[in-house]
Amino acid sequence: MSIGNSPEDDRPSIGRVLHQARIDAGLTVEEVSTSTRVRIPIVHAIEEDDFSRCGGDVYARGHIRTLARAVGTDPEPLVSQYDAEHGGRPAPTPAAPLFEAERIRSEPRRPNWTAAMVAAIVAVVGFVGFTFFKGGDEPSTAGQVAEGPTSDKITPKPASSKPVDPKPAPSDSAIAAAPQDKVTVKLSASQGKSWISAKDHNGRSLFDGTLQQGETKTFQDKERVDLVLGDAGSIELFVNGKKVEDQFQPGQVERLSYTKGDPEVG
16 A cells, blocks of 8 residues: 555656567567667666666666667656656756867867977988988098988987877777777767767766867777767767768767777677
């Protein structure tokens, strides 16, 4: 016997609704995971009303909507039920100043490193060229001039160790050689600008801002990288050295999670 229970207390849980809708649709967990790109352990956890693996309320709401659409049920009542059971939807935070601050902090450092590196290389090449030309004018000392000063000057300038600039985006070959014990995700705004958010497996923010057309960002974590793409159709996505071939539509918002084994495991 229940005392003072409202009708909402008798409604089935979010996980039970999604589980029953999936069964009614004749779908397996693996099929739902493949169609939504929500990993199998997370689908199982949500159907058991365990939202701790979603990485936060924003991702939990996104997973609920995605799974509800995949199994043919209305997501909005489930999202409202989630908000009611987890303290309501938080008020949105103005994002534009934060994005501008992020760009102001991160971008100016790239040309400084590049300019210093180019200047050093030009100085070494110029000195070597001058030494060889001078050797051509003085045949009797050409061997000594070319061998002595040239080797002394080139040795202290390890050109192979310094060009590695952490700020510019790595090439595809560098991504392909990403360490096997980490998750490596590369985003390239090839078709236009897009707002993106990236978090590590602890929910800490790796980046939260706008990726302008032509810009590239790379993120790494030892376990998982969670993404939100504001305009997925503008983004080229590479995970652990492999291009993700999903046909995202312009203006489409995508919430994605990748681990060390992706994209093979879906």
